[in-house]
Amino acid sequence: MQRRARVDAGQEVSRARLLAWSAGGALLAAAVAAASLGFGGQPGTAEPARTPPATATVERITLTDTKTVSGTLGYGSPVTVTTTGGGTITWLPAEGATITRGRAVYSVDADRVPLLYGTLPLYRTLADGVSGDDVKLLETNLAKLGYTGFDADSSYTWATAEAVEQWQDDLGLPVTGSVQPGDVVVAAGPLRVASLKAALGAHTAGPVLTATSTTKQVSVALDASDRHLVRPGMKATVELPDGSTVPGTVKDVGKVATQKDDATTVELTLSVGRTGFDTGPVEVTIVAATRKDVLAVPVGALVALAEGGYGVQVADGSALTYQAVETGMFADGKVEVTGVPEGATVVVPS
The missing domain is CATH 2.40.30.170 (Efflux pump adaptor protein, beta barrel domain)
Structure with missing residues (x-):
């Protein structure tokens, strides 16, 4: 009955990872091919000593598999910021500039269009009596900017309108107490200006600039x-x-x-x-x-056993014996093995 070294599922995964991720597979194939031509031994059999071969020590190390x-x-991928209505572009940021909450993204007809943080673009006029997630987005941003006297509770009340009026006055905008979709730019966080799509003085409703995350x-x-x-x-x-x-x-x-x-x-x-x-x-x-605290030998030390599976040739004084091993992770030209003791000397066929 033929004997074959058993390799458990986790070790097979490590073998597969070697073949896909590193040059270790080529090293293993070359090493085994060369070894099988010269040896083809049985576990536990001894051979007379020949010219002293190259050897390595079975050592306990940490193996790291990398790609x-x-x-x-x-x-990241840029997004396009557009105007939603007519007007003249009167200010643009510099390419590479960072824009944070409350700061102007651009200006139309000398009115600043500030940045608010969120994921829901404004799609309707926000005014007293309106409620919804877009209202909560506006109120949350106003609170983060330091405005008080209202609750960020998705309801646009007279208190919200007063805070909006104060905010508009601070920005030098027309004080209306309401917010139109084109009055602000909504983004998930700070923006970095990637490129400008419009020029100062342009009269357009369309792309103004592209921006990325910071x-x-x-x-x-x-x-x-x-x-x-x-x-x-x-x-x-x-x-x-x-x-x-x-x-x-x-x-x-x-x-x-x-x-x-x-x-x-x-x-x-x-x-x-x-x-x-x-x-x-x-x-x-x-x-x-990563495999910590494992026994390992150079990949080139593996030999193909006549009975199947892999082994190493152990040097003990002047005698050489074959010892079957189970393999684990392959990395950095070495392979995890079990079946030989730490400190043993193994032959590395040239």
């Missing part, structure tokens, strides 16, 4: 076959164009696959630490898995 992919540093991020077109190996929260190292590195964290793994140039990819987004670059190409190394 390096190319990406692009930036601020948080730098890295976008990666990840091979769709690797998607299951990455998850939000994974740590990464981002190499910048000048060779320096900053930490990163996987923020989002796309669920929509696209095909381009015979490659099917999903978008991978990472948050990054502070950098001196705004945009540019980067290299991202993601830590896929």
Whole structure:
């Protein structure tokens, strides 16, 4: 009856991760092919000593499985800010400028159009007697800007109108106590101006500028076959164009696959630490898995046993014996093994 070293499910996953993520698979194939030609032994059999072979020690280490992919540093996909009515553009921010809550995004007919934080665009006139989530958005922003005397409770009351009048007066706007959809710009958070689409003096109802978030991020077109190996929260190292590195964290793994140039990819987004670059190409190394306190040998030490499975050739004095092993994670040219003791000397075929 043939004997084959058992590999449990978790170890098979590690083997598969090796083949998909690193050059370890090629190393393993080459090592096993070379070893099987020269050995083909049975577990426990001994051979006379020949010319002293290259050896390595079975050591207890931490293995880290990584993947390096190319990406692009930036601020994410831009959105277009448009005017909803006629008028003349009388002020525009500079490209690259940051706009926060309450600050003007642009001006029409010398009236500022301020930024409010939220996810629901204003779609109707907000005035005394109106209620809804859009009212709560306005009231929440007014409260954050320091205005008081009302409750942020989705109901537009006379107290809300008074706060709006004070706010309009502070901005130098016509004091009406009501808010029209085109009076404000709503965005999820601070904006960074990416590009200007309109010019000063333009009389238009349409695109004014494009903007992104103010948080730098890295976008990666990840091979769709690797998607299951990455998850939000994974740590990464981002190499910048000048060779320096900053930490990163996987923020989002796309669920929509696209095909381009015979490659099917999903978008991978990472948050990054502070950098001196705004945009540019980067290299991202993601830590896929870590195995702490495991026994490991060089991948090249694995040999194909005649009875099936893998083993290592253990050097004990002048004698060499084959010992079957079970393999685990492959990383950095080494492989996790069980079946040999820590400190044992194994042959690494050249």
